[in-house]
Amino acid sequence: MTYDKVDVPEGGEQITVTDDGEPEVPDNPIIPIIYGDGVGKDIGPVTQDVLQAAAKATGREINWMRVYAGESARKKYDENLPDETVKAIKEHRVAIKGPLTTPVGAGFRSLNVGLRKLLDLYANVRPTYHLNGVPSPVKEPEQMDMVTFRENTEDVYAGIEWKAGTDDVEEVREFVEDEMGATDIIHDGPVGIGIKPITEFGTKRLVRRAIDYALEHDRDSVTLVHKGNIMKFTEGQFRDWGYEVAEEEYGDEVITEDTLWEESDGEADDDVVVVNDRIADNMLQQILTRTDEYDVVATMNLNGDYMSDACGAQIGGLGIAPGANFGDGRLLAEPVHGSAPKYAGQDKVNPTAMILSGRIMLEYLGWNDAADLVRDAVEETISSGKVTYDLERQLDDAEKLAASEYAKEVVNNIEKLS
Numbered sequence: 001m002t003y004d005k006v007d008v009p010e011g012g013e014q015i016t017v018t019d020d021g022e023p024e025v026p027d028n029p030i031i032p033i034i035y036g037d038g039v040g041k042d043i044g045p046v047t048q049d050v051l052q053a054a055a056k057a058t059g060r061e062i063n064w065m066r067v068y069a070g071e072s073a074r075k076k077y078d079e080n081l082p083d084e085t086v087k088a089i090k091e092h093r094v095a096i097k098g099p100l101t102t103p104v105g106a107g108f109r110s111l112n113v114g115l116r117k118l119l120d121l122y123a124n125v126r127p128t129y130h131l132n133g134v135p136s137p138v139k140e141p142e143q144m145d146m147v148t149f150r151e152n153t154e155d156v157y158a159g160i161e162w163k164a165g166t167d168d169v170e171e172v173r174e175f176v177e178d179e180m181g182a183t184d185i186i187h188d189g190p191v192g193i194g195i196k197p198i199t200e201f202g203t204k205r206l207v208r209r210a211i212d213y214a215l216e217h218d219r220d221s222v223t224l225v226h227k228g229n230i231m232k233f234t235e236g237q238f239r240d241w242g243y244e245v246a247e248e249e250y251g252d253e254v255i256t257e258d259t260l261w262e263e264s265d266g267e268a269d270d271d272v273v274v275v276n277d278r279i280a281d282n283m284l285q286q287i288l289t290r291t292d293e294y295d296v297v298a299t300m301n302l303n304g305d306y307m308s309d310a311c312g313a314q315i316g317g318l319g320i321a322p323g324a325n326f327g328d329g330r331l332l333a334e335p336v337h338g339s340a341p342k343y344a345g346q347d348k349v350n351p352t353a354m355i356l357s358g359r360i361m362l363e364y365l366g367w368n369d370a371a372d373l374v375r376d377a378v379e380e381t382i383s384s385g386k387v388t389y390d391l392e393r394q395l396d397d398a399e400k401l402a403a404s405e406y407a408k409e410v411v412n413n414i415e416k417l418s
């Protein structure tokens with residue numbers, strides 16, 4: 001395929017996908033990268049160097065294809081999200097991006113939401129695990145080893161809402177009160193109203209992905225997190241559809257916690273994934289008090305937002321927390337943090353979150369040896385006390401490095417460890 005304003009690297013090959021949605025990955029894939037806004041220009045290029053070092057150390061090569069969104073795209077294309085960028089990610093299947101500032105004004109409410117919608121990236125996956133040497137506010141951060149699957153396309157994030165004072169919102173109020181019988185609930189006076197769609201389709205594909213992940217990665221459990229005690233027909237239905245997937249689609253490989261208690265003493269075989277559910281408020285305290293009991297979590301958009309940040313805080317915060325968005329046969333890796341504009345161009349912020357997002361990408365490519373190398377090299381660097389400002393300020397006797405110096409240390413460690 002041809003592109004007007006970006007270069008397709010010569011020599012690289014395209015990743016393809018089998019009929020079952022599994023990626024078929026050459027040893028020299030073309031991978032699009034968006035550096036992103038703000039600190040993206042500091043962390044994007046150095047992340048590239050680290051991931052390339054891990055690829056080369058394991059006998060492969062990434063052919064980077066730089067594509068644009070946000071400020072850099074406005075300069076090059078005079079628009080925020082050029083078609084070429086979306087086309088490149090669709091065509092090449094796997095990509096990585098830095099943070100994008102949400103522009104104020106018309107167009108997409110957020111470029112990130114826009115990209116996820118256009119590419120149908122329905123699962124936001126955030127692994128949270130502790131690396132030796134990373135300071136944490138909890139006593140035993142090593143107990144945290146969870147992967148959150150957050151539904152990315154529906155819930156109150158769907159953007160179906162009406163502003164107070166408009167004719168539209170009054171029409172909706174009238175419909176809800178007069179036609180649907182919800183009287184004496186909405187207080188008189190101005191009101192904003194939003195709709196929370198939770199579909200069977202959206203729920204089941206998310207829960208399937210979480211269970212598949214648990215089976216593939218030898219995880220013990222998948223926990224459906226919801227507020228179904230209050231929102232019975234949305235969050236409660238999410239739980240019920242989630243259990244339907246567990247009970248109807250996986251045979252002996254998956255068992256629900258209730259069945260486990262009915263049939264045995266609550267102990268599952270090692271190779272079986274147990275599916276249970278927890279109410280969201282309880283879950284937020286359980287991740288602090290019973291951290292090691294949780295493994296993979298599947299939840300809706302808003303709960304997932306709260307939960308994954310709470311988990312991230314326990315393992316070192318935004319400079320560390322990685323993420324990725326999955327669609328069918330497609331992945332866009334991205335750190336959890338934003339563009340931190342006040343640090344832009346200072347070669348200062350921690351690139352670990354983007355580097356570890358790249359680790360998720362390497363795992364998706366099936367390059368587990370390269371992915372492990374990245375993790376081990378990051379851990380080695382941090383535990384030797386060589387860190388960026390965000391960790392240095394929390395540690396005694398650490399050496400503060402610029403983002404690029406830190407990334408060089410990680411590359412050196414990749415070379416030493418391989």
Ligand code: NAP
Pocket residue numbers: 098099100101102112318319320334335336337338339340341349350351353390
């Ligand atoms: P932010 O960019 O995540 O930054 C908030 C604070 O988090 C920073 O001031 C810094 O704290 C810390 N931080 C963030 N990234 C860090 C890193 N790599 N290393 C060390 N510390 C880091 O959040 P924001 O200021 O609310 O958002 C800025 C813009 O980013 C907004 O336009 C927002 O819409 C956008 N955003 C984009 C994404 C995305 O692209 N996926 C996600 C979230 C937000 P200290 O100052 O305390 O050091």
